[in-house]
Amino acid sequence: MSCKTYESSEMRTPSSESSAFTSPRPPGECPNHKWFYPVYATCAELGLAVFVHVGMPGPLWPMTHHDPAHLDEIALAFPELRIMAHHIGDPWTDMAVRLAARHPNFYICTSAWSPKKYPQALLDFIGGHWHGTPGCEKVIFASDFPLLDMQRCVRDARALPFSEQQLRHVLHDNAQRLFWSD
Numbered sequence: 721m722s723c724k725t726y727e728s729s730e731m732r733t734p735s736s737e738s739s740a741f742t743s744p745r746p747p748g749e750c751p752n753h754k755w756f757y758p759v760y761a762t763c764a765e766l767g768l769a770v771f772v773h774v775g776m777p778g779p780l781w782p783m784t785h786h787d788p789a790h791l792d793e794i795a796l797a798f799p800e801l802r803i804m805a806h807h808i809g810d811p812w813t814d815m816a817v818r819l820a821a822r823h824p825n826f827y828i829c830t831s832a833w834s835p836k837k838y839p840q841a842l843l844d845f846i847g848g849h850w851h852g853t854p855g856c857e858k859v860i861f862a863s864d865f866p867l868l869d870m871q872r873c874v875r876d877a878r879a880l881p882f883s884e885q886q887l888r889h890v891l892h893d894n895a896q897r898l899f900w901s902d
Contacts, residue, residue, distance in 0.1 A: 740770050750785045752793040760798050769802035769898060771829065774809035774816060788816040795823040802898060804829045804860065813839040820858040821850040827894070831862035835876040846890060847882055856886035860894050 740763050749755065751772045763770050774788040788809040795803055802825045809816035809828070820826045828842065845855030863873035877891060 740768050748782065748785065750790045752790040756794075757797070760794060760801055764798045764801040769804055769827075771804040771806040773807055774805045775807045775812065776810065787812050788819055791826065792819055792822075795819065795826050799823070799825065801825060803827065807832045808839065808842060810839050813841040817841050817845040817850060817855070820845070820855070821853040827858050827860055827898070829860045829862050830890075832864040832867060834868060835873060835880055838880075843880070846880075846886060854889075856882065856889040857894060859890050860898070861891045 740759065760770060762768075772791060772794075774786050774791070776783055777786050786809075788805050789812065791803055791805060794801065803823070804827050805816045805819070806829045808830060810833075816828050820828050828845075830838065830842075842859070846859050848855060861873075861877060863870045865873075874891065878887060880887070882890075
């Protein structure tokens with residue numbers, strides 16, 4: 721069985737009906753600031769996923785506020801909340817991987833990264849298990865179109881050294897399960 725291929729007119733992205741974004745958040749505010757807790761509680765109650773920017777920000781904002789380690793506290797406070805570590809979390813990809821393995825509802829989204837440039841920690845996670853967690857079931861593919869060309873990113877992702885099943889999870893099944901399971 722191969723991954724479902726979408727034409728550009730069929731591409732789907734999480735919408736306000738299935739997710740919420742906390743980015744860009746005010747510079748200087750970490751995502752675990754208590755100011756966000758009502759947002760997280762509401763999202764958990766409504767079954768909405770929350771995308772949180774992790775990793776080096778594009779704007780000249782302090783980097784430390786985008787360390788995925790801040791998301792551990794949120795995942796502990798709201799275990800039913802689906803958390804998407806948006807943009808992989810580099811230079812803290814190892815931490816993002818550990819959090820995805822640690823928390824059942826924590827996922828890593830590849831948005832804004834070419835598959836040819838994925839950090840090794842993410843590649844290792846997708847290709848194997850980390851403390852019993854199949855990494856391919858915890859990573860959601862995204863290209864950040866139009867910043868990165870979707871067709872090129874899909875082609876490059878398919879060229880990664882993963883099994884067809886692992887690719888199917890990352891490229892399609894995880895997003896289908898998390899955002900459009902009805």
